[in-house]
Amino acid sequence: xxxxxxxxxxxxxxxxxxxxxxxxxxxxxxxxxxxxxxxxxxxxxxxxxxxxxxxxxxxxxxxxxxxxxxxxxxxxxxxxxxxxxxxxxxxxxxxxxxxxxxxxxxxxxxxxxxxxxxxxxxxxxxxxxxxxxxxxxxxxxxxxxxxxxxxxxxxxxxxxxxxxxxxxxxxxxxxxxxxxxxxxxxxxxxxxxxxxxxxxxxxxxxxxxxxxxxxxxxxxxxxxxxxxxxxxxxxxxxxxxxxxxxxxxxxxxxxxxxxxxxxxxxxxxxxxxxxxxxxxxxxxxxxxxxxxxxxxxxxxxxxxxxxxxxxxxxxxxxxxxxxx
Amino acid sequence: xxxxxxxxxxxxxxxxxxxxxxxxxxxxxxxxxxxxxxxxxxxxxxxxxxxxxxxxxxxxxxxxxxxxxxxxxxxxxxxxxxxxxxxxxxxxxxxxxxx
Numbered sequence: 064x065x066x067x068x069x070x071x072x073x074x075x076x077x078x079x080x081x082x083x084x085x086x087x088x089x090x091x092x093x094x095x096x097x098x099x100x101x102x103x104x105x106x107x108x109x110x111x112x113x114x115x116x117x118x119x120x121x122x123x124x125x126x127x128x129x130x131x132x133x134x135x136x137x138x139x140x141x142x143x144x145x146x147x148x149x150x151x152x153x154x155x156x157x158x159x160x161x162x163x164x165x166x167x168x169x170x171x172x173x174x175x176x177x178x179x180x181x182x183x184x185x186x187x188x189x190x191x192x193x194x195x196x197x198x199x200x201x202x203x204x205x206x207x208x209x210x211x212x213x214x215x216x217x218x219x220x221x222x223x224x225x226x227x228x229x230x231x232x233x234x235x236x237x238x239x240x241x242x243x244x245x246x247x248x249x250x251x252x253x254x255x256x257x258x259x260x261x262x263x264x265x266x267x268x269x270x271x272x273x274x275x276x277x278x279x280x281x282x283x284x285x286x287x288x289x290x291x292x293x294x295x296x297x298x299x300x301x302x303x304x305x306x307x308x309x310x311x312x313x314x315x316x317x318x319x320x321x322x323x324x325x326x327x328x329x330x331x332x333x334x335x336x337x338x339x340x341x342x343x344x345x346x347x348x349x350x351x352x353x354x355x356x357x358x359x360x361x362x363x364x365x366x367x368x369x370x371x372x373x374x375x376x377x378x379x380x381x382x383x384x385x386x387x
Numbered sequence: 388x389x390x391x392x393x394x395x396x397x398x399x400x401x402x403x404x405x406x407x408x409x410x411x412x413x414x415x416x417x418x419x420x421x422x423x424x425x426x427x428x429x430x431x432x433x434x435x436x437x438x439x440x441x442x443x444x445x446x447x448x449x450x451x452x453x454x455x456x457x458x459x460x461x462x463x464x465x466x467x468x469x470x471x472x473x474x475x476x477x478x479x480x481x482x483x484x485x486x
Binding site: 105107108109110111112113138152153184276319322323324326341344345346364370371372376378380 | 402403404405406407408409410411412413414418419420421462465472473478480481483
């Protein structure tokens with residue numbers, strides 16, 4: 064059997080404390096704790112700044128350090144038009160939506176975004192564009208809907224699935240108008256999505272009937288023309304989960320499961336979903352922004368509307384090596 | 388008499404936002420948040436220290452569960468008061484059982 068020295072060309076260091084400047088994969092023996100240690104990649108969720116307005120069913124877009132939260136529903140105030148912007152540590156109240164609504168979807172970045180659909184109280188076709196400071200009404204969706212997946216940017220966004228009923232409809236937005244596209248293979252409500260344009264999107268989860276609520280693990284990939292159901296399926300079936308990343312490198316987190324809500328995080332690498340050891344501190348369905356290695360989850364029911372924000376980060380940490 | 392080891396500590400603490408719990412905290416001890424500002428943490432030195440540093444108030448499991456149940460029942464009552472049209476788009480909040 065090869066030894067560490069055979070592989071690395073070095074002997075395992077014998078140290079009284081973890082080294083300050085180790086590199087990923089380096090192994091040492093900590094004589095104080097009597098453990099074999101190594102610097103390994105690790106992921107975790109930490110608390111972020113609280114939303115000014117507690118809410119669920121809101122839209123989110125952007126990145127971890129520059130994100131927008133828009134709309135949703137407050138348990139005490141009904142439908143919301145309020146918009147907030149995150150700067151990596153706190154949320155600032157911005158100009159509200161033209162139309163208060165919940166169960167909406169969003170796409171884009173903090174200076175150029177789009178939100179679409181939602182209830183107020185019936186499913187709506189409304190689209191609003193965000194320019195970094197205010198909202199402007201834009202072209203209506205072909206099918207009024209809520210609880211759909213959204214992905215892309217403000218000039219190239221995709222809406223997939225949702226309700227009323229259980230929809231498989233898909234529409235693409237070009238910055239001013241929506242065009243109906245090929246339907247998904249699985250009709251679903253509350254799916255999540257990831258992607259940077261309306262021609263490369265991954266959609267997963269959602270429920271396919273209710274009642275009884277049947278939650279899907281199915282994952283579909285969109286290439287701009289057609290949907291392919293991937294061999295990869297979620298390990299935990301969810302709807303109203305957070306989603307971040309791209310078609311080939313996505314992150315799924317939280318959501319409604321069966322039973323109750325989940326704090327599970329899953330990582331998609333282009334071929335399969337893997338359950339991460341990182342979990343949300345508070346299980347819930349929530350809005351989201353970011354990329355696979357730096358995501359943001361915010362809002363959700365707590366059970367009466369949440370201000371909670373959590374930040375997902377992938378870094379490194381010194382960990383004890385075990386035989387298991 | 389067999390001793391029963393409690394794997395978790397229970398308490399209430401107000402989430403102050405950024406820095407309330409860190410990536411390092413998440414690596415050091417079990418942490419879960421629940422309605423009513425209830426937190427369940429690993430029953431170890433680092434978990435106990437975190438709860439103390441957050442000005443947390445330690446609770447028994449029964450006390451913590453009662454706080455969560457009160458919050459959930461209030462949300463359920465609010466849901467029950469919704470019109471059928473509003474309610475059909477929202478699931479009724481479910482009871483939560485602490486670990």
